[in-house]
Amino acid sequence: xxxxxxxxxxxxxxxxxxxxxxxxxxxxxxxxxxxxxxxxxxxxxxxxxxxxxxxxxxxxxxxxxxxxxxxxxxxxxxxxxxxxxxxxxxxxxxxxxxxxxxxxxxxxxxxxxxxxxxxxxxxxxxxxxxxxxxxxxxxxxxxxxxxxxxxxxxxxxxxxxxxxxxxxxxxxxxxxxxxx
Numbered sequence: 001x002x003x004x005x006x007x008x009x010x011x012x013x014x015x016x017x018x019x020x021x022x023x024x025x026x027x028x029x030x031x032x033x034x035x036x037x038x039x040x041x042x043x044x045x046x047x048x049x050x051x052x053x054x055x056x057x058x059x060x061x062x063x064x065x066x067x068x069x070x071x072x073x074x075x076x077x078x079x080x081x082x083x084x085x086x087x088x089x090x091x092x093x094x095x096x097x098x099x100x101x102x103x104x105x106x107x108x109x110x111x112x113x114x115x116x117x118x119x120x121x122x123x124x125x126x127x128x129x130x131x132x133x134x135x136x137x138x139x140x141x142x143x144x145x146x147x148x149x150x151x152x153x154x155x156x157x158x159x160x161x162x163x164x165x166x167x168x169x170x171x172x173x174x175x176x177x178x179x180x
Contacts, residue, residue, distance in 0.1 A: 005105040006147075007036040007081070008140065009072060010112070018112050019043060024137045025110055026050050030061040032144035033152035034108070038064045038072055058160025073107065073122050081107040082124040086139045087115070090126030097146045100125065108143065110136050 008029040010022055023046050026037045030050065039046070047063045054061050066072050073083055082103045090096075100106070109119060120126055129139040144152060165172040 005081075006034040006108065006144070007038065007076070007106070008034050008108045008110060009069065010037060010039045010041075010110050019046065021112070021137065022046055023049055025140055026061075026063065027053065028137055028141050028144070029108075030054070030059065031152075032141060033148055033155060034144070035060065036062045036064060038066055040066050040069060056161050058157030058163075060158070069109075069116075070118075070122075073109075076105075076107045077122075077124075079105075081105040083107050083109060083122055084125045084127055084143070085109040085111075085115075085119050085123035086129065086136065086143060087111070087120070087126050088128050088131055088133065088139075090128040092131075093127055093129050093143065093146055096125060096127055100127070100143075100147045101149075106147070108140065110140055112136075 006029075008025065010025055018041075022039065022041070022043070026039075026046065027050070029037050030053070037050075047065075050061065050063050077083060082100075082105065084100065084106050086108060109115070109123065111119070127143060129142045160176050163174050163176055165174060
């Protein structure tokens with residue numbers, strides 16, 4: 001079963017250095033099937049960028065800011081979400097992905113700098129994408145792909161101004177005058 005709702009929480013951000021990384025985490029979350037990203041670092045430029053992307057390419061992706069991650073995770077758990085913490089110290093994705101596919105609602109925690117130790121206890125799943133240092137962007141993409149079996153790429157983003165038509169060579173982008 002493919003999860004019904006997927007949301008991503010970005011905890012922490014190294015000022016200036018991580019603006020681009022956080023933006024890319026949000027872009028991957030959106031493109032790979034998440035409905036929301038929650039961030040505790042308020043950078044309105046990131047929000048504006050993602051709103052422009054959604055306006056141009058469609059979909060209903062939301063960006064929310066919060067002050068403290070604990071109440072967010074507690075509330076999501078109360079509402080039936082399973083918390084998935086991406087960490088290279090967690091259970092291997094190859095061994096846990098079948099369990100993740102059975103869950104209906106997932107809240108995926110993506111840290112920046114060292115995440116608080118409590119996250120490991122709050123999480124229903126601590127998941128590792130390999131056991132070597134790597135990008136949190138790639139880890140999120142791999143996790144989202146594994147739990148959805150590639151079906152996220154069949155998603156139709158409604159109200160898109162532009163749509164890409166897959167082609168063997170070159171680019172084929174069409175303007176959508178009617179906006180679904």
